[in-house]
Amino acid sequence: MKRNSRLCSILHILVHMAEAKDSALTSEKLAAFISTNAVVVRRTAAGLREAGIVTSSRGHQGGWQLARPPEEITLADISAALGESLLPFSTERESPGCLVEEAVIAALDDFRKEAERLLAERLARITLADLAADFRRRFELIGESTHAA
Amino acid sequence: MKRNSRLCSILHILVHMAEAKDSALTSEKLAAFISTNAVVVRRTAAGLREAGIVTSSRGHQGGWQLARPPEEITLADISAALGESLLPFSTERESPGCLVEEAVIAALDDFRKEAERLLAERLARITLADLAADFRRRFELIGESTHAA
């Protein structure tokens, strides 16, 4: 898993979970989908579990599943669960008391607030089911997938 | 200068330049405003110069100035000159041929495109002159600034 591609990787494995329907997928299998390590998957997926997006179970036949139907999971939910802002610029005080800095920070904070609202609104329109449907459309057109769900 | 605060820092020194009107500010002075090193300022400001936002001159009385009136410099110009997307998530292929991945990447790329358009549109509404005006408003209210322009 390369840098800054967390959202992309997570969506990838979540769509695989959506396709797997009622059977659980192990961290090991999920990790293979995105060419990474099982521990990395558990680590990241733990955040999704806390957000109520996936569930995990141990032991035989254990693994990961969606906690609710993919129609009810939006990209906004997932993005929020990852806990990082999509706009990761920071507005930290460097020169306490400088009024120029205060004006700049005020403007940027306003912008960030508005921008995050806009982005979340857009992301909330896309569900995991939409992605899964697009996958199936591609599958029917081309007829193969290197690693089937 | 702390991580991910480049836009904020750059705006800070640009507003100082706007306030300095026709006299050039040295890298040394600009660096002090944002508690960093003169070389770091030159490095970053070089990008702004290439984008036609600032000019630099060497020797006595040399330093940095805005290349055009602050009314004509928008935050969108500056953000673009910094060369980094405000949405730094990446969509790299991990599993070539996987149709799930293709569907995810297609959706994210669409989202990114639309999001960048929206953000640029918002940033284009704010000019350096707006920030400078807000600074002066604050200055008149409180009446002091720890490091005057």
Add this chain to the structure above:
DNA sequence: CAAGTTCGTAACTAGAGGAGTTACAAAATA
């Protein structure tokens, strides 16, 4: 023209952050 300023840039160091890895305990199931 000489002295002093200031930028331009290359080269290196240092530190932070995140992924990858190993190891092992805990829980679940067959």
Add this chain to the structure above:
DNA sequence: TATTTTGTAACTCCTCTAGTTACGAACTTG
């Protein structure tokens, strides 16, 4: 009970970026 699988801590490794040092080039002023 044996096996599977998650949970998590601890560590290494890699990459990115800021910070720093050093020195040459360009410019101004007296």
